[in-house]
Amino acid sequence: MRAAAFVSAIVFTAALPSNGASAQVLFVNDNDNITYNTDTILNDLVATGLAFDTYDIPDMGAPPDGSVLGNYATVIWYCSGDGADLGLWDPTAQAALVDLVLAGKTLWLIGTDALYAQYGSAPVTFTSGDFALDALGIASYDVQSYGDDGGLGCPQMDVAPGVAGQFAATLLWSFSTFWWADGCTPTLDAEAVYIMGPSSYALFGAQSMIHFHPSGTNVMSTFFDPTLIDTYANRVLFLDQTIAYLGIGTGIAPIADQRPVLVVMPAVNGGLAVTSREPLRDVDVRSASGQCLHYEGGMDRRHVELDLYDLASGVFIISATTTRGSRMSAKWIKE
Numbered sequence: 001m002r003a004a005a006f007v008s009a010i011v012f013t014a015a016l017p018s019n020g021a022s023a024q025v026l027f028v029n030d031n032d033n034i035t036y037n038t039d040t041i042l043n044d045l046v047a048t049g050l051a052f053d054t055y056d057i058p059d060m061g062a063p064p065d066g067s068v069l070g071n072y073a074t075v076i077w078y079c080s081g082d083g084a085d086l087g088l089w090d091p092t093a094q095a096a097l098v099d100l101v102l103a104g105k106t107l108w109l110i111g112t113d114a115l116y117a118q119y120g121s122a123p124v125t126f127t128s129g130d131f132a133l134d135a136l137g138i139a140s141y142d143v144q145s146y147g148d149d150g151g152l153g154c155p156q157m158d159v160a161p162g163v164a165g166q167f168a169a170t171l172l173w174s175f176s177t178f179w180w181a182d183g184c185t186p187t188l189d190a191e192a193v194y195i196m197g198p199s200s201y202a203l204f205g206a207q208s209m210i211h212f213h214p215s216g217t218n219v220m221s222t223f224f225d226p227t228l229i230d231t232y233a234n235r236v237l238f239l240d241q242t243i244a245y246l247g248i249g250t251g252i253a254p255i256a257d258q259r260p261v262l263v264v265m266p267a268v269n270g271g272l273a274v275t276s277r278e279p280l281r282d283v284d285v286r287s288a289s290g291q292c293l294h295y296e297g298g299m300d301r302r303h304v305e306l307d308l309y310d311l312a313s314g315v316f317i318i319s320a321t322t323t324r325g326s327r328m329s330a331k332w333i334k335e
Helices: 017-022 035-048 091-102 232-246
Strands: 004-006 025-029 053-056 074-080 106-111 138-144 156-159 182-186 190-197 207-212 218-222 262-266 272-287 292-296 301-306 314-322 327-334
Touching: 025 035, 035 074, 035 232, 035 314, 035 327, 074 091, 091 106, 106 232, 182 190, 218 232, 262 314, 262 327, 272 327, 292 301
Parallel strands: 025 053, 025 074, 074 106, 106 218
Antiparallel strands: 004 327, 138 182, 156 190, 182 207, 190 207, 207 218, 262 272, 272 292, 272 301, 272 314, 314 327
8 A cells, every 4th residue: 555645735725814914825716617737736735835815805705805805915916717707807806906006016917808707809909097007017908819810829928038048938739829929018107028920920029917116006817817837837936036026925934833723644545534623525536747537526524535545656646526515625645
């Protein structure tokens, strides 16, 4: 029988104001379209070692307001490719995000169709009073891959010359091309991190990841979904590099110091025991690349034992959803 090591959880919860002290970073899930993408980015964030809480808009029924967002030094707002009814464009949420940005905190917006959800197809020019201009440093929404390149899609993202060396030179995709990535023009206080490429591509140079940083402000907008980057290792590298570039996580207590909510450990009978302070609705086991290897649902208990004897050794992500909709994950190393 192979031995099984365990690592206590990095906590993913549907955040409320009272639990904001557990981490300085809040991940807001604003995606109810391809939900596997949300699972993927959460699993990839686990691999970076970043401690964070989550707020799930589809589960909570409304976007977070200032009473939630104000508890965090950094907000990662994830829209994936969902282009309909995003909480991002709720006036209350936008006011809270503007307050967050003006307070000198960090905002990282990720979404292929984040702008499309509000404005439809490009082009659109923004003026004072528009969230895109005031909070994101975006002067205009110019083009969409596939929609404005004759149906080709963007083959790759190339790092902008000004940030070369701080990010991977090229991002490739799990598909041959990326559809509907946005190209935008930044304001004078912002610049591109990634642009569409290669040089032979019809929309070459369109700016798809933009850092807005006037004095006291730190906002990153990624107008493509990194869950479509070609490999797990490259996705984690992209997240690591962006986290480092933005200074996210500075001062966060080490993971070992966080009070675990989800704990995984070898079971007495040789399987894997999963325990939570709250009753669990379902549990799934994924490989490091995100493939679902085991799933159990329809439960309502705090302790579950999984039959995982046939799994080869490796690193796995154990994820669980509580009966009230909170999502939690823990890394498990099977030796």
